[in-house]
Amino acid sequence: MSHFIPDKLPAHIRHYIDGGHADSVGGETFDVLDPVSNGNYATAAAGQKADVDRAVDAATRAFRDGPWPRLKNRERARVLNRIADAIEAREDRLAELETFDTGLPITQARGQAQRAAENFRFFADLVVAQLDDAMKVPGAQLNYVNRKPVGVAGLITPWNTPFMLESWKLAPALASGCTVVLKPAEFTPLSASLWAGIFEEAGLPRGxxxxxxxxxxxxxxxLVKHPGVPLISFTGETTTGQAIFANAAPNLKGLSMELGGKSPCVVFADADLDAAIDSALFGVFSLNGERCTAGSRILVERGIYEEFCERYAARARNIVVGAPHDPATEVGALVHPEHYAKVMRYVDLGKSEGRLLAGGGRPPGLDTGNYVAPTVFADVAPDARIFQEEIFGPVVAITPFEDDAGALALANGVKYGLAAYVWTNDLVRAHTFAQGLEAGMVWLNSHNVRDLRTPFGGVKASGLGHEGGFRSLDFYTDQQAVHITLGTVHTPRFGAGPSGDAGPGRPPREERP
Structure with a gap:
């Protein structure tokens, strides 16, 4: 199997601070691997406290003294649209870099530039169209709300679809007038290195x-502990989120955290079975299974259980696993050997916790690289670890249920609550069941199709807060209430004495409760 290597790969990836590229103050570096060969293709500057201090100082100066927070929304929107144009112009290059660095199939990496560009266009439109509240007490008072950017935003992003997920945070933060310090995932720093050129081309001010x-x-x-960073937006696993929560507490930082998931896909007997199988396959095996919203627990009503398992496993066995740059590939290489080892431990564990229907190891013919065959376990008990714990790979657990109540108990019976998918043609059941789900997002008769206006986030161990649409602008801005008196305001006259006389020549005044 050939190993595709993009042209002009950097041998060393640097920080970008105050409008220029820089190495770490102390010269620290780390090695970056590609997931097909697991060989080092570059070194990257390894940021330390001194480097974060430099970045925060630059962002603080840009916020305090620079034009960006003071631009009119329309002016910032023009820059955001130029950013979107620059992203789209780099679509082919971005797809090459993302596929090489993450192991994502090239056909799935190609959509990331368009999605990233759309995030900037969406928030360019939203920040211009936003309305702030104004409330009037006729003849007495006018109250309105000022929306002001919070300051320096700390953005910490994951390694699955890294560039696109970075855009989820960068677009609303910049649209709101904040300045930013981005800390991309260490496994996948390559595509993040494109941002500097994109922002320079679009005319984003220095710093x-x-x-x-x-x-x-x-x-x-x-970055989390820095006192000059008032808010942190983080996407990643739950244990890291817990550490961030604790470390942000001393400075009372604003937090938005999208964490892990173990999302259910619930298939009732009256569902369109063909569509449900298509969606349930895509929902866990797209993006190599490395997606927070993966429907990795499939709950199937008993009457169709065996048919579903048989058909689902047959399709899973036919999924094309191969070189990420090959357009025929549907599942590529997992991002890093550490993650590959973790997923394989769950695969081995699953053989004692369920009935193996597909996969279960390395695909034949792929002897090197982080390849895992799409793996399907049936008859998985609700207390099994492969049912309860996030695997974040191409591994699925299928479990039967008897009735609606049983399905709901299974769906809610994990510590996570990010997404859920429900397949039924009963309209009343669909809405009723969705309301009972402990999940931040529910898709009825659909896979994960995102509307950028809607809240994105989870409940329980899957997150803190929601972003998306106006909720993102709320997170990156402070809202200040301004009250204006239009008429006479009665104020109790403390210190005026029993008569209400405040001093010589002042008549007594009647006090009212």
Whole structure:
């Protein structure tokens, strides 16, 4: 199997601070691997506290003294649209880099540029169209709300579809007038290195965007703890989110965290079975199974259970696993050997916790690289670890249920609550069941189709807060209420004495409760 290597790969990836590329102050670096060969293709500057301090100082100056927070919304929107244009112009290059760095199939990486560009266009439109509240007490008072950017936003992003997920945070933060420090995932720093050129081409002022590469426990930790960063937006696994929550507490930072998931896909007997199988396959095996919203627990009503399992497993066995750059590939290589080892431990565990119907190891003919055959376990008990724990790979657990109540108990019976998928042609059941689900997002008779206006986030161990649409603008801005008196306001006259006389020549005044 040939190993595709993009042209002009950097041998060294640097930080971007205050409008220029920079190495770490202390010269620290780390190795970056590609997931097909697991060989080092580059080194990257490993950010430390000193580097984060430099980035935050630059972002603070840009916020305090620069034009960006003071531009009119329409002016910022023009820059955001130029950013979208620059992203689209780099679509082919971005897809090459993303596929090489993450192991995502090229056909799935190609959509990431368009989605990233759309995020900037969406928030360019939204920030111009936003309305702030004004309330009037006729003849007495007028109250209105000022919306002001919070300041320096710390953005910490994951390694699955990294560029697109970075755009989810960068677009609303910049649209709101914040300046930013981005800490991309250490496994996948390559595509993030494109942002500097994109922002320079679009005319973003110097210091508004800063990027510090590095490990989470070093660069990420320093960013979370920095007193000059009033808010953190984080996407990643739940245990890291818990550490961020604790480390942000001393400075009372604003937090938005989209964390892990173990989302149910519930298939009732009256569902369109063909459509449900298509969706349930795509929902867990697209993006190599490395997606937070994967429907990795499939709950199937008993009457169609065996048919569903048989058909689902047959399709899973036919999924094309191969070189990420091959257009025929449907599942590529997992992002990193550490993650591959974790997923394989769950695959081995699953053989004692369920009935193996497909996969269960490395695909034949792929002897090197982080390849896992799409793996299907049936008859998985609700207390099994492969039912309860996030695997984040191409592994699915199928479990039967008897009735609606049983399905709901299974669906809600994990610590996570990010997404859920429900397949039924009973309209009343669909809406009633959705209301009972402990999930931040529910799709009825559909896979994960996102509307950028809607809230994105989870409940329970899947997150804190929601972003998306106006909720993102709420997160990156402070809302200040301004009250204007239009008429006479009665004020109790403390210190005026029993008569209400405040001093010589002042007549007594009647006090009212």
């Amino acid at each position: 508004v965007f800063n990027l510090v590469n590095g490990l989470g426990e070093e660069a990420g930790d320093a």
